[in-house]
Amino acid sequence: MKHYTVAFAGNPNTGKSTLFNLLTGLRQHTGNWAGKTVISAEGEFTHNNRVYKAIDLPGTYSLYSNSADEEAARDYIIFEQPDVTLVVLDATSLERNLNLALQVLEITGRAVVCINLIDEARKFGIDINLKAISKRLGVPVVAISARNKIGIDALLDQVERVATGAFTSKPLQITYNDEIEQGIAQLVPMIEGVIGSKYPARWIALRLMDGDDSLLTSLKANMDPKSTSNAKEVVGHGVTACH
Ligand SMILES: Nc1nc2c(ncn2[C@@H]2O[C@H](COP(=O)(O)OP(=O)(O)OP(=O)(O)O)[C@@H](O)[C@H]2O)c(=O)[nH]1
Ligand SMILES: [Mg+2]
DSSP states (O other): OOEEEEEEEESTTSSHHHHHHHHHOOOOOOSSSTTOOOSOEEEEEEETTEEEEEEEOOOOSOSSSSSHHHHHHHHIIIIIOOSEEEEEEEGGGHHHHHHHHHHHHHHOSOEEEEEEOHHHHHHTTOOOOHHHHHHHHTSOEEEOBTTTTBSHHHHHHHHHHHHHTOSOOOOOOOOOOHHHHHHHHHHHHHHHHHHTTSSOHHHHHHHHHTTOHHHHHHHHHHSOGGGHHHHHHHHTTOOOOOO
């Protein structure tokens, strides 16, 4: 039987490990500071007779190269290419949390957005229009409470749809200003020429324009050794960095 992989991404403290523990029966540390996940943990769970490998990534505010955690989460999503990236958001601060969801969607459409802490949101009278968010993002969006075990089956049904390809996502693609879009248009064919279509060229173009050397290093390390010598050329083509 095929094992699907599901990576749990999200801002720190959004309940990723609580959900991971609930599903896998493992005991990843949870909690405010002392329990912070610093390395990715792996476990397994089943749903509708399908087996899933779960990877609990460290909490990050972005997928740029600001810290080892962000690089680890980014590299896992780009290079390991999980069947599903489950983006766990805090229902009480959606605006801040959605930023990471948008970054994931720039990398992959194989994603499910999981709005956790729905119990807390309800206490504050926050009403979340899941349908509208899902339509806008182009991927399934489910509200849960990992701590109170609410919405878990519905979440796993959506994970299954994305994992099996039953759901065709239309991930929201952000359009940037003309200067950036022109840079992307120049870089994408060069990037695809060097690394093929396996990796998200548009996102890589954006990161290269931002001067993200760590991504370049990871790319080289993960690429076929024959083609690594070309990687430098892509950034050497003189597209101005946009900060
Ligand atoms: N009220 C409520 N609290 C929750 C829920 N899920 C998780 N929590 C709490 O939120 C806190 C953080 O949970 P963690 O599971 O450690 O969060 P995390 O996303 O793994 O955190 P990092 O590893 O730092 O990224 C803990 O105190 C949990 O008990 C929920 O559905 N409702
Ligand atoms: Mg954690």
